[in-house]
Amino acid sequence: xxxxxxxxxxxxxxxxRTIEVRDIGSxxxxxxxxxxxxxxxxxxxxxxxxxxxxxxxxxxxxAGQMYVQYVRLAAPRSACPLLLxxxxxxxxxxxxxxxxxxxxxxxxxxxxxFDVYVSDAVERGRASWAPYPEVYDEAPxxxxxxxxxxxxxRFGPAGSWHADPLLRNPHxxxxxxxxxxxxxxxxxxxxxxxxxxxxQHAYDAxxxxxxxxxxxxxxxxxxxxxxxxxxxxxxxxxxxxxEPSGAPDPARYDPARLNGVPHLFVWGDYLDQHTFWxxxxxxxxxxxxxxxxxxxxxxxxxxxxxxxxxNSHALMADDNxxxxxxxxxxxxxxxxxxx
Amino acid sequence: xxxxxxxxxxxxxxxxRTIEVRDIGSxxxxxxxxxxxxxxxxxxxxxxxxxxxxxxxxxxxxAGQMYVQYVRLAAPRSACPLLLxxxxxxxxxxxxxxxxxxxxxxxxxxxxxFDVYVSDAVERGRASWAPYPEVYDEAPxxxxxxxxxxxxxRFGPAGSWHADPLLRNPHxxxxxxxxxxxxxxxxxxxxxxxxxxxxQHAYDAxxxxxxxxxxxxxxxxxxxxxxxxxxxxxxxxxxxxxEPSGAPDPARYDPARLNGVPHLFVWGDYLDQHTFWxxxxxxxxxxxxxxxxxxxxxxxxxxxxxxxxxNSHALMADDNxxxxxxxxxxxxxxxxxxx
Numbered sequence: 001x002x003x004x005x006x007x008x009x010x011x012x013x014x015x016x017r018t019i020e021v022r023d024i025g026s027x028x029x030x031x032x033x034x035x036x037x038x039x040x041x042x043x044x045x046x047x048x049x050x051x052x053x054x055x056x057x058x059x060x061x062x063a064g065q066m067y068v069q070y071v072r073l074a075a076p077r078s079a080c081p082l083l084l085x086x087x088x089x090x091x092x093x094x095x096x097x098x099x100x101x102x103x104x105x106x107x108x109x110x111x112x113x114f115d116v117y118v119s120d121a122v123e124r125g126r127a128s129w130a131p132y133p134e135v136y137d138e139a140p141x142x143x144x145x146x147x148x149x150x151x152x153x154r155f156g157p158a159g160s161w162h163a164d165p166l167l168r169n170p171h172x173x174x175x176x177x178x179x180x181x182x183x184x185x186x187x188x189x190x191x192x193x194x195x196x197x198x199x200q201h202a203y204d205a206x207x208x209x210x211x212x213x214x215x216x217x218x219x220x221x222x223x224x225x226x227x228x229x230x231x232x233x234x235x236x237x238x239x240x241x242x243e244p245s246g247a248p249d250p251a252r253y254d255p256a257r258l259n260g261v262p263h264l265f266v267w268g269d270y271l272d273q274h275t276f277w278x279x280x281x282x283x284x285x286x287x288x289x290x291x292x293x294x295x296x297x298x299x300x301x302x303x304x305x306x307x308x309x310x311n312s313h314a315l316m317a318d319d320n321x322x323x324x325x326x327x328x329x330x331x332x333x334x335x336x337x338x339x
Numbered sequence: 340x341x342x343x344x345x346x347x348x349x350x351x352x353x354x355x356r357t358i359e360v361r362d363i364g365s366x367x368x369x370x371x372x373x374x375x376x377x378x379x380x381x382x383x384x385x386x387x388x389x390x391x392x393x394x395x396x397x398x399x400x401x402a403g404q405m406y407v408q409y410v411r412l413a414a415p416r417s418a419c420p421l422l423l424x425x426x427x428x429x430x431x432x433x434x435x436x437x438x439x440x441x442x443x444x445x446x447x448x449x450x451x452x453f454d455v456y457v458s459d460a461v462e463r464g465r466a467s468w469a470p471y472p473e474v475y476d477e478a479p480x481x482x483x484x485x486x487x488x489x490x491x492x493r494f495g496p497a498g499s500w501h502a503d504p505l506l507r508n509p510h511x512x513x514x515x516x517x518x519x520x521x522x523x524x525x526x527x528x529x530x531x532x533x534x535x536x537x538x539q540h541a542y543d544a545x546x547x548x549x550x551x552x553x554x555x556x557x558x559x560x561x562x563x564x565x566x567x568x569x570x571x572x573x574x575x576x577x578x579x580x581x582e583p584s585g586a587p588d589p590a591r592y593d594p595a596r597l598n599g600v601p602h603l604f605v606w607g608d609y610l611d612q613h614t615f616w617x618x619x620x621x622x623x624x625x626x627x628x629x630x631x632x633x634x635x636x637x638x639x640x641x642x643x644x645x646x647x648x649x650n651s652h653a654l655m656a657d658d659n660x661x662x663x664x665x666x667x668x669x670x671x672x673x674x675x676x677x678x
Contacts, residue, residue: 022357024410025446026435044532046584047562050584059486096364126459145400185399223387280390
């Protein structure tokens with residue numbers, strides 16, 4: 001069976017509101033030069049029918065850089081840039097078009113009046129990556145459909161993934177568009193488990209570089225965002241964590257440092273049915289509780305408890321992604337972070 | 340010595356002209372599902388202080404997909420989308436901000452009235468990549484500073500690269516901003532020499548998917564763009580090749596197929612001083628001559644012959660990148676491809 005993975009198909013209806021853009025661009029931040037040595041020479045053909053030419057793999061490269069793409073409005077309605085930080089095994093593409101072809105959170109928050117900065121963390125996407133074992137310690141992990149479906153993204157219970165789309169059994173009421181699973185798989189990127197320090201360093205450098213910012217994270221990005229706020233509470237205006245897979249330890253970090261930084265945690269459905277989440281969620285709960293106990297503004301949104309059922313871990317890709325973005329926008333408006 | 344590679348520094352002057360944007364988004368195209376099997380189980384910690392959990396590397400992934408990001412205007416002044424295809428060991432980032440912090444060709448052609456589609460080819464950037472040797476045949480190549488400086492990008496003669504910025508000897512009159520070399524290195528991405536077929540397949544799929552398009556390519560992208568035009572001459576409105584590192588063989592492809600498709604080739608300086616280019620340029624010359632001999636509209640711009648000296652291979656990153664973009668725009672206007 002040949003299942004084509006093109007995600008280009010769906011034509012969305014004309015979007016109602018254009019945006020006046022001042023500029024679109026990008027930069028890298030957080031990298032350092034490293035020198036590769038001792039590797040044997042190679043040779044290659046670099047284009048069809050081109051010449052065979054020698055390649056010396058030894059020399060200087062950059063490692064540890066993060067990629068940041070910005071869209072700045074002609075007349076932003078917030079003083080704070082809004083940063084979108086993706087999760088593990090993913091890139092900033094998560095925030096662009098949804099797998100079923102609707103505008104993503106990037107366009108949503110541009111239309112809401114924010115300058116939006118979408119990053120690809122160290123080792124992912126346009127951030128590039130460095131060789132292993134020379135720079136990174138180990139080989140990367142490639143996300144499989146089964147892991148995504150049954151564990152991380154909670155599209156269906158254990159044993160419900162099947163290579164044949166007709167035989168897949170998603171959770172009842174699931175809001176992720178399962179017919180677009182292969183389109184979602186296009187977005188998966190190899191990840192390492194040994195780059196947390198490099199990645200936190202790059203995110204901290206981004207926060208230091210920009211004006212006081214709003215940070216919206218997903219999954220693995222959660223711990224990085226929450227920690228970036230601890231590291232520079234004066235530079236972070238708010239942190240919104242969509243299902244963070246980890247959080248700072250209150251025994252190690254003082255939550256009172258964050259009394260001026262509102263926090264929101266947002267959670268979907270089926271969390272008690274997946275081992276990874278049963279083990280991971282309590283860390284975030286502990287940090288949220290510690291922030292609140294220290295006098296901070298820390299909100300915890302359990303979507304099913306509000307009558308919003310069926311959300312997977314991919315909150316920005318589910319078919320009610322705009323509804324969840326609107327919930328976040330309302331929360332930011334209530335804190336006067338956008339006109 | 341610790342040379343920091345942050346490319347975020349330069350603040351550019353306020354750009355004069357905003358653009359009215361209808362939407363920004365992305366899709367992947369050209370991928371197919373493959374199944375990994377026979378690999379041993381692993382386990383990892385996925386976030387700081389998170390739980391150790393098992394990972395089965397076996398299962399379905401997507402391979403061969405290309406990433407395409409679009410910015411569509413509220414009122415484009417061309418019926419043809421303009422596609423920007425990067426070169427080898429690079430990503431679509433090449434077309435965004437220049438290494439010295441000026442707007443790139445993406446913004447230039449948006450301001451000129453085109454819907455612009457920037458892609459990351461198969462294996463690069465947000466296109467993701469697939470494991471080797473399971474899917475790709477070999478290990479990737481990581482571009483070193485020396486290779487970039489002395490060979491591919493022609494910033495200086497053989498032996499002129501040095502790790503210490505003060506000891507680097509660029510070509511006389513070079514237009515690449517050598518003080519921003521580390522910022523440019525941030526953009527380098529690992530490449531393979533075994534994915535030409537997958538990449539051409541994805542580009543051909545993109546051309547088939549979109550309305551009749553203008554294709555602008557750089558370096559390794561050149562052969563893919565010229566071949567895409569051969570494969571679908573009715574879907575390509577024009578091809579602009581910035582220093583293509585290869586081109587179709589007239590003995591294999593009939594250039595008369597392209598009589599309705601204008602072609603422009605643009606070349607910088609120092610080409611006779613670098614072995615790779617001495618060997619590579621004649622292929623493009625042969626194809627250009629064949630197109631013209633068959634009655635086609637095929638232009639060859641030798642920038643130094645026009646009095647524009649000092650351009651490296653990185654034409655869209657040199658300090659006169661806007662001048663070269665304007666030259667291309669004039670050529671498109673003369674062919675009535677934009678109002």
